[in-house]
Amino acid sequence: MPRIAYFGPQGTFTEQAALRFGSDLVPAETIPLAVAAVRSGETEFACVPIENSVEGAVPATLDVLIRDTPVVAVAETVLDVRFSVLVRPGTSSISTVASHPHALAQTREWVAANLPGATSIATSSTAAAAAAVERGEFDAAVTAPVAINHYELDEYATDVLDVADARTRFLLLRQPGELPQPTGADRTSVVVTTPNRVGVLSELLTELALRGINLTGLESRPTKGKLGTYRFYIDVEGHIAEPRIGDALAALHRHSHEIRFLGSFPKADQEPAEAHNDEFAAAATWVDAVRKGERG
Numbered sequence: 699m700p701r702i703a704y705f706g707p708q709g710t711f712t713e714q715a716a717l718r719f720g721s722d723l724v725p726a727e728t729i730p731l732a733v734a735a736v737r738s739g740e741t742e743f744a745c746v747p748i749e750n751s752v753e754g755a756v757p758a759t760l761d762v763l764i765r766d767t768p769v770v771a772v773a774e775t776v777l778d779v780r781f782s783v784l785v786r787p788g789t790s791s792i793s794t795v796a797s798h799p800h801a802l803a804q805t806r807e808w809v810a811a812n813l814p815g816a817t818s819i820a821t822s823s824t825a826a827a828a829a830a831v832e833r834g835e836f837d838a839a840v841t842a843p844v845a846i847n848h849y850e851l852d853e854y855a856t857d858v859l860d861v862a863d864a865r866t867r868f869l870l871l872r873q874p875g876e877l878p879q880p881t882g883a884d885r886t887s888v889v890v891t892t893p894n895r896v897g898v899l900s901e902l903l904t905e906l907a908l909r910g911i912n913l914t915g916l917e918s919r920p921t922k923g924k925l926g927t928y929r930f931y932i933d934v935e936g937h938i939a940e941p942r943i944g945d946a947l948a949a950l951h952r953h954s955h956e957i958r959f960l961g962s963f964p965k966a967d968q969e970p971a972e973a974h975n976d977e978f979a980a981a982a983t984w985v986d987a988v989r990k991g992e993r994g
């Protein structure tokens with residue numbers, strides 16, 4: 699049974715996501731530590747959050763994907779996000795509310811309306827906030843609903859959320875190896891650093907558009923070097939095994955200083971991509987025949 703390091707401690711949303719991939723779970727205190735477990739070979743996989751429909755990309759995950767030796771995503775899953783507010787039994791007044799910054803951001807209006815005057819405090823994860831409340835450090839924690847099973851706390855409120863239908867997407871990462879088979883509904887992810895000149899980003903995107911490739915995500919993060927220099931994280935529909943995707947990635951390689959492949963894997967929604975692969979295959983067959991002098 700492969701071991702999966704996950705962004706913990708026990709009771710995080712990420713633990714819920716990781717349980718969809720396996721049951722031999724190893725909690726890590728931070729996202730970098732979860733990924734470090736894969737890089738060192740301590741676990742085969744790591745499960746980490748990558749983006750939330752309300753708060754956007756998870757910067758800690760973007761940053762760790764580009765550091766050190768490569769890791770690639772082999773699967774993803776999407777969880778509906780709904781928070782619980784947990785308190786120590788007998789709590790009568792709440793003046794501090796702790797949670798992961800993404801969770802605090804998604805419940806800001808609820809906290810302002812229901813716990814006026816309470817101070818929000820950021821913790822490393824939602825479950826770390828529950829543990830801190832249990833220890834008496836804060837009055838309340840904004841957590842995943844499953845956290846109630848792991849900590850000696852009471853539910854003060856459930857189904858807490860400012861924006862309905864919030865979702866978080868999680869990746870299952872491992873060291874590079876054999877790629878998952880294409881399914882017809884895949885996502886491919888790369889990160890590139892480009893030369894700093896006019897139009898370079900539009901050139902990258904044009905390479906995708908010309909091949910009928912649907913962009914599903916574009917994020918930038920500072921290179922942490924010179925001010926104003928960025929890396930671009932590009933997600934597209936399709937699998938590197940498809941000629942048009944392979945061709946587009948080769949074009950991105952030509953346009954960039956650095957490129958790192960972050961995986962081709964089945965999309966959680968399994969909605970087939972509009973691939974036009976038959977047209978690309980027919981065109982390649984025609985070029986091949988022309989080269990051989992068999993067609994005009």
Ligand SMILES: O=C(O)C(=O)C[C@]1(C(=O)O)C=C[C@@H](O)C=C1
Pocket residue numbers: 705709710711712713747750756779798800801822823824825842866
């Ligand atoms: O702290 C957790 O429970 C997590 O799994 C992290 C995380 C996130 O990074 O966005 C996951 C889902 C929620 O949006 C809030 C926090």
